[in-house]
């Protein structure tokens with residue numbers, strides 16, 4: 001990040017994401033291990049457990065993906081930063097591609113909302129425990145909301161930087 | 171008239187009868203309408219697995235499908251996987267034909283969800299494929315030690331346990347590997363043809379329990395259906411029915427043919443007399459069915475019971 | 480339309496859109512140009528990544544991270560050093576072999592690189608190895624993390640292609656061992672005239688025996704891991720997903736109390752880091768699945784096959800072109816994205832021209848694994864640079880040499896000698 005951002009909400013949100021990532025990872029690893037041991041000892045498993053694990057997994061995936069957006073660590077072809085040496089061109093391209101990314105996150109919010117509201121209205125459920133499907137699918141929606149938020153902020157920063165380069169301040 | 175394009179999703183492999191019937195369906199419709207209706211078949215889960223395809227048929231982003239029926243919208247649809255619903259092909263011809271009791275119940279359930287049922291593709295009576303022999307397989311009261319993989323659904327778990335087998339739920343994608351290494355020692359549900367196509371390299375024993383009837387359903391989005399002319403609708407229904415009857419014949423033939431193939435391949439195949447099957451079926455109906463009542467609703471359960479009075 | 484979609488994909492990748500969003504852009508273009516209703520896109524992505532089989536990937540990443548922070552690799556390296564450390568250029572060879580051994584524990588190449596790299600880079604620098612060269616060598620060797628089983632890449636391939644995970648794991652094993660040997664030998668050959676290198680002291684038989692006993696003892700808990708993981712999987716105790724979970728759980732007490740590298744603080748850090756990596760990969764899978772669904776609906780595989788067959792009809796020639804196609808993909812994207820995009824498109828073509836799917840698994844593994852070090856998208860090369868401080872232009876030339884002298888020959892061998900990839904699956908699994 002260009003500069004440190006503060007505030008209870010900003011930091012609290014990040015801490016919440018880190019905690020979800022930490023505990024959900026452990027829950028998944030430990031419960032799969034226990035499941036495997038139970039099968040070995042009792043010749044049966046925790047029936048329907050994979051259904052519950054996969055809900056934790058979805059939340060882990062999308063909260064993690066959003067955290068990757070905050071860190072700006074999504075995989076990129078590093079052509080611009082490694083091979084473009086012209087400062088103006090480089091900063092323009094970075095600002096542009098971040099802006100496009102943020103835009104597509106908003107498109108993603110729209111599509112995720114479509115999926116979520118469909119499950120909600122139709123009352124779709126998982127096969128064993130009949131858990132509503134909006135529970136895992138909410139992660140997709142929230143993931144895109146957070147990604148849109150973080151990429152928009154990155155865009156603002158990169159845009160400012162590009163502007164300053166053009167104005168000759170950097 | 172305007173040219174119409176239909177995407178039809180499927181789940182079976184390219185050489186399976188279901189896919190062949192899908193292509194026949196597309197061809198028949200194409201010829202009968204002089205190419206006015208063009209159906210493109212996407213077999214082998216190309217457009218996603220049956221859970222997703224069903225959802226898309228509901229939404230209309232896939233117009234047609236021949237798939238197994240998932241239960242995320244309505245758990246009563248698990249009826250299609252009910253153990254020992256029927257025991258032989260004579261009953262199948264009747265119950266699954268339009269007007270038959272299963273057809274009627276299922277048609278109503280799909281209709282609630284915005285899906286029109288056109289018919290079924292019947293794909294054989296299922297049994298158990300295992301990697302080690304089962305103890306006294308004809309007697310459901312004998313506790314067996316062969317660990318059977320079941321899909322994560324109550325119908326499969328409860329009925330397999332009623333037959334005396336311990337179960338473990340493993341996702342379908344991991345089943346082959348699990349059988350290969352011994353994480354599980356058998357799987358339930360597949361008719362001889364599926365056992366041959368997918369599992370012949372890992373399975374050593376096959377038990378023809380006839381516990382499930384493998385079926386896929388011909389489904390079409392209801393809004394799309396309502397836009398078809400009455401003639402086209404009739405054409406679709408008739409074509410599905412012709413293929414349904416054909417599929418019964420094919421299944422009957424394939425059940426025998428592939429059992430022989432499995433034997434010739436070196437597998438130990440066990441078949442049961444109708445009395446033996448009746449004992450196992452009675453046990454499953456007695457033990458597993460009551461527990462499944464909450465899944466399929468008391469109304470449907472009483473309709474099922476009527477069939478066995 | 481398809482051509483525009485592919486062009487759009489390439490352009491967005493080059494101007495620096497994150498890979499998932501480049502896929503997303505291309506997918507939305509097809510949606511718009513083909514008048515599709517976009518409603519199904521997210522449903523498809525969501526359903527695709529819901530498979531429990533895929534959970535093996537985050538768990539292997541997590542296990543790798545824990546082992547890295549837990550100092551598990553150090554003991555392995557010390558043991559290997561005992562055998563190859565005393566020849567000139569031996570330390571480079573130690574690094575290569577260490578990557579291979581570590582590869583049998585972890586399923587990911589970046590975990591291999593951070594783990595082995597963080598220990599070997601300082602040592603290599605001390606002994607006088609050129610920075611750019613070591614970055615290139617370790618980036619290249621860390622690909623062994625996905626060629627020696629377990630392998631996240633092969634999990635992806637088997638999942639998309641409907642093949643046995645176990646067979647796919649075995650398919651890349653011999654090519655992986657060949658590459659290990661080639662890179663170790665190449666390293667010694669390149670450095671044969673470099674007089675700056677320091678070589679570790681010779682030990683007499685008595686000292687050697689003592690050191691061997693000591694170092695083996697110390698490495699024992701780490702050496703147990705591949706036995707746990709691979710023995711567990713092939714012995715039928717656990718599924719690959721469970722093996723990944725077990726190895727992550729096993730690494731926790733080992734890292735805390737045996738190797739004492741883990742503390743409460745870095746424990747939480749490393750889990751959050753691996754969860755971020757997981758999230759980043761899964762968002763990518765989510766979007767690539769949407770794109771490949773559209774490619775299938777637009778019948779891209781058939782179109783590519785027709786194009787290829789218009790150029791040549793021989794199996795030999797088509798395989799060559801599939802390789803070139805994958806090399807280009809590997810230049811543009813990371814290994815997971817490239818696997819997800821190439822498998823549904825190229826596997827049907829390979830099968831149609833008579834290539835065994837498990838043989839193709841190995842071809843794809845070596846080719847796309849190599850993609851990790853082919854610029855412009857060369858995540859491992861950049862990661863290596865970040866770890867040891869080499870600039871991209873310093874490591875570029877040695878990377879190209881490694882590609883030319885090790886990777887291309889290995890790729891050709893894997894492609895045109897099916898025996899290398901099929902022998903083990905046939906022997907151990909009875910694959911026909």
Ligand code: NA
Nearest residue numbers: 582624627629
């Ligand atoms: Na590995």
Ligand code: NA
Nearest residue numbers: 809850853856
């Ligand atoms: Na690359």
